[in-house]
Amino acid sequence: MKTKSIQDWDDAFANMAYIPGSEDLPDRWTARAAAYRDSGVRIELDLPYGKHPRERFDMVWPGGAPKGLVVFVHGGYWMRLDKSYWTDLAEGARARGWAVCLPSYTLAPEARIAHMTRQIGQAITVAAGQVAGPIRLSGHSAGGHLVSRMICDDTPLAADVLARVAHTMSISGLHDLRPLMWTGMNDTLHLDAAEASAESAVLHWPAGNPCLTTWVGGGERPEFIRQTQILAQLWQGLDADTRCVVDGTHDHFTVIEGLNNPESDIIRGFLQI
Numbered sequence: 001m002k003t004k005s006i007q008d009w010d011d012a013f014a015n016m017a018y019i020p021g022s023e024d025l026p027d028r029w030t031a032r033a034a035a036y037r038d039s040g041v042r043i044e045l046d047l048p049y050g051k052h053p054r055e056r057f058d059m060v061w062p063g064g065a066p067k068g069l070v071v072f073v074h075g076g077y078w079m080r081l082d083k084s085y086w087t088d089l090a091e092g093a094r095a096r097g098w099a100v101c102l103p104s105y106t107l108a109p110e111a112r113i114a115h116m117t118r119q120i121g122q123a124i125t126v127a128a129g130q131v132a133g134p135i136r137l138s139g140h141s142a143g144g145h146l147v148s149r150m151i152c153d154d155t156p157l158a159a160d161v162l163a164r165v166a167h168t169m170s171i172s173g174l175h176d177l178r179p180l181m182w183t184g185m186n187d188t189l190h191l192d193a194a195e196a197s198a199e200s201a202v203l204h205w206p207a208g209n210p211c212l213t214t215w216v217g218g219g220e221r222p223e224f225i226r227q228t229q230i231l232a233q234l235w236q237g238l239d240a241d242t243r244c245v246v247d248g249t250h251d252h253f254t255v256i257e258g259l260n261n262p263e264s265d266i267i268r269g270f271l272q273i
Helices: 022-037 086-095 111-129 142-149 178-182 193-198 222-236 254-260 265-271
Strands: 043-048 054-060 071-075 099-103 135-140 167-170 211-217 241-247
Touching: 022 086, 054 086, 071 086, 071 111, 071 142, 071 167, 071 193, 071 265, 086 099, 086 254, 086 265, 099 111, 111 142, 111 193, 135 142, 135 265, 142 167, 167 265, 178 193, 211 222, 211 254, 222 241, 241 265, 254 265
Parallel strands: 071 099, 071 135, 135 167, 167 211, 211 241
Antiparallel strands: 043 054, 054 099
C-alpha cells in the first residue's frame, strides 16, 4: 500500500510522462525488433533455461566463432515487456563478433523481484554453457538492476560462471529499490523493507573485484541519474573497478538505441574497444 511521502516517488520514476510521443514507443520497438528478426541474421528463438513459459531466451549469433557471450536483460519495471521487443539491440555486439542472449523472465505480480534475480542467474548459466569465452552483462532499467545483482556478494552465479564475467553495464539501472515502496507500482511489486534491501545492489559488497559501468542519459529523470551515480560511487569505495557515464541529453529510451550500432559510444564502452 502506498503511503504518504515527503517526495512524490511516483513522479520520480515516471519516464514516459516526460517523453513526448511515448505512447507510440512500444509499437515502434515491436516493429523494429520484428524487422531485425526477418533480416537474415542467425537467431535461435525461445531456447529454454527453465520450465516456466517465460524462462526462455533468444540467441543472436555472429557470422563466425563468437568472441564470447553478451547478455542483454530488458526493463519494464519488472512488470511489463519481454525479450521480443529488443532483438535489434543485439546488432552492435553481434556485428563485433559476440553471441548475444536476450532472456525473458517472470513478471510481477506472479513473481517477486528476488525470484527474477535467480531466473536471470539461471539464464546466464545456461547461455554460458553454449558459448565459450568471456561474458559481458548489460541490462536496461529493471534489467540494469538484474545484471547488477549478478555481481553482488550473494550472486546466483556459480563461481566458474562469475569468473568469466569481464564487464557489467547497467543502463539507467535501479540499484536502490527502497524508494519504490512508496510508489503505486508497489501494489504490483509487493516489495517490503526486507526484500527491497536485499535486492538493492547499493547495500551489497561487489563479488570479487568486478568491472562495472553505470550508464544513464543526461535527459533522464533525476532519480535515474542518482541511482546510476550512487552504485558506481559506493562500489568504488569498496575497491571495485567502476565508471559512471552520463550520456548527453538522452532520455530513458533513446539512451539504449546505440546498442544496435557497432560504432556507437555505448557499444565501444560496453565492449571496451
